[in-house]
Amino acid sequence: MFALMQSTRTQSLHVFNDPQTGLEAVVVIHSERFGPAMGGCRYLAYTDHESAITDAVTLAQGMSYKAAMAGLPFGGGMAVMLRSPQVNDRAALFEAFGRCIDSLQGRLLIALDSGTSTLDMDCLAQGTPHVVSTTALGDPAPHAAMGVFAGLRATAHARLGSHNLEGLRVAIQGLGSVGYALAEHLHAAGADLLVSDLEPGRVRLAVEQFDAQPIAHDALPSTPCDIFAPCGIGPGLNGQSVMQLRCAAVAGAANNQLASLHVADQLEGRGILYAPDYVINAGALIYSALAHRGEKAEAITAHIARIPTRLTEVFGHAQAEKRSPARVAQALAERLLYD
Structure with missing residues (x-):
């Protein structure tokens, strides 16, 4: 311990x-x-x-990394x-x-x-006032999905050369509150969705509402796509599963997606661009933190809109230094926290 x-x-x-x-x-x-x-x-x-x-x-x-990178x-x-x-x-x-x-x-x-x-x-909240996501304050999940969607567009631009998601094949693994809201954003943007979840009802709903293609949960990582979006509970990417990926980039809502930084190096070695989780999925934290401070909705939305800029900065450093965005993001976060 x-x-x-x-x-x-x-x-x-x-x-x-x-x-x-x-x-x-x-x-x-x-x-x-x-x-x-x-x-x-x-x-x-x-x-x-x-x-x-x-x-x-x-x-x-x-x-801690997420709050530091988001400037909270x-x-x-x-x-x-x-x-x-x-x-x-x-x-x-x-x-x-x-x-x-x-x-x-x-x-x-x-x-x-x-x-x-x-x-x-x-x-x-009956036992403490130190709660920042009650019914009155609202569910942060839609804001998390908003940030991930914006970050996914930035990832597509960095790896595939365009912010346009129309016709892009995006594989969403996990259709919880954030994953499902992300699917809604992507469908509206014209993306073709491949979806999986351990709860069959969520998959059926995504098929009905978004014309998504259902894929077995364990088979989704090896299904060809443009962007793989892990949105369940991490870490789902390890040395074995990364070798099965058939995508150009990984950009999703899950926390702790990587089993270790060595997995990030494997992704880099395979030419798969990785969007560090605590950069791309900061929307919920930003919403909860700023709502707690009494910020207006416009200010919260504007702060979430900065996620792609920070992500693009990480991608730029990674390309210049020829190393994984995960290692770059960790170095930036630790510099903010400890220097």
């Missing part, structure tokens, strides 16, 4: 347990250099406590609630976790993430 914290420069790790509700949770604060940490609350089943801690630490690090006055953090097979009172569970978050005295601002909803955040 301490070796992982040291290697990621993680500031603190907190473990919470509430026998009455069955709560088991991990909270990680990676950095508070620019302000209080901000991060999502995941509610997923994990094989063991160690995997939950590893997930929380790596995601919190990514949130916040640090990075993450909360992970371990999901048990049976929960007697979900509302009470989240309210109890809210009290745990409150004990950190505002050092972590919490938003929804995989496995949670704005209704869960409403319950969590």
Whole structure:
């Protein structure tokens, strides 16, 4: 545990347990250099406590990088609630976790993430005021999709020479709230969609609404396309799966897409342009952070619109230095955080 914290420069790790509700949770604060940490609350089943801690630490690090690259006055953090097979009172569970978050005295601002909803955040807010994505504040997913769509266009321009997505084959792996909203943007832009999800109903809906082509979830990475968009739970790209890719670029909404930076080098070696996840998918964080500060919708949209500029900057450095955009983005983020 301490070796992982040291290697990621993680500031603190907190473990919470509430026998009455069955709560088991991990909270990680990676950095508070620019302000209080901000991060999502995941509610997923994990094989063991160690995997939950590893997930929380790596995601919190990514949130610090994301906030720094987006120019936000916040640090990075993450909360992970371990999901048990049976929960007697979900509302009470989240309210109890809210009290745990409150004990950190505002050092972590919490938003929804995989496995949670704005209704869960409403319950969590009963125990703490440090929640930034309640029903009243709105779901950040549409803003995440808006940013990824803009970043995907910039990626297409960098790799394929045009911002025009009409007729482009885009493979979306994962049709959750962000992935589905991204599919809507892409369909409106005239892209041809290949889609997969572990939930068949979401695939059927995408086929009906967007004339998408359904592909088996495991087969999608090896299906020929122009851009592969991972929008599920990472890391889905490892040494083996990257060798199966048949695309020109990878640009998606998922966090922690790469199993390691060595995978980024493999992508670079194969001539596949990679859009670093914490650059392209910053829209939800930008929305939550600026809405929390009381910024108007126009200012939030304008800030999200800067994502392609930052991404293009990363691509430019990567091309000039002849190395992966993932390594360039990490170097830029760490320079901002630690220099």
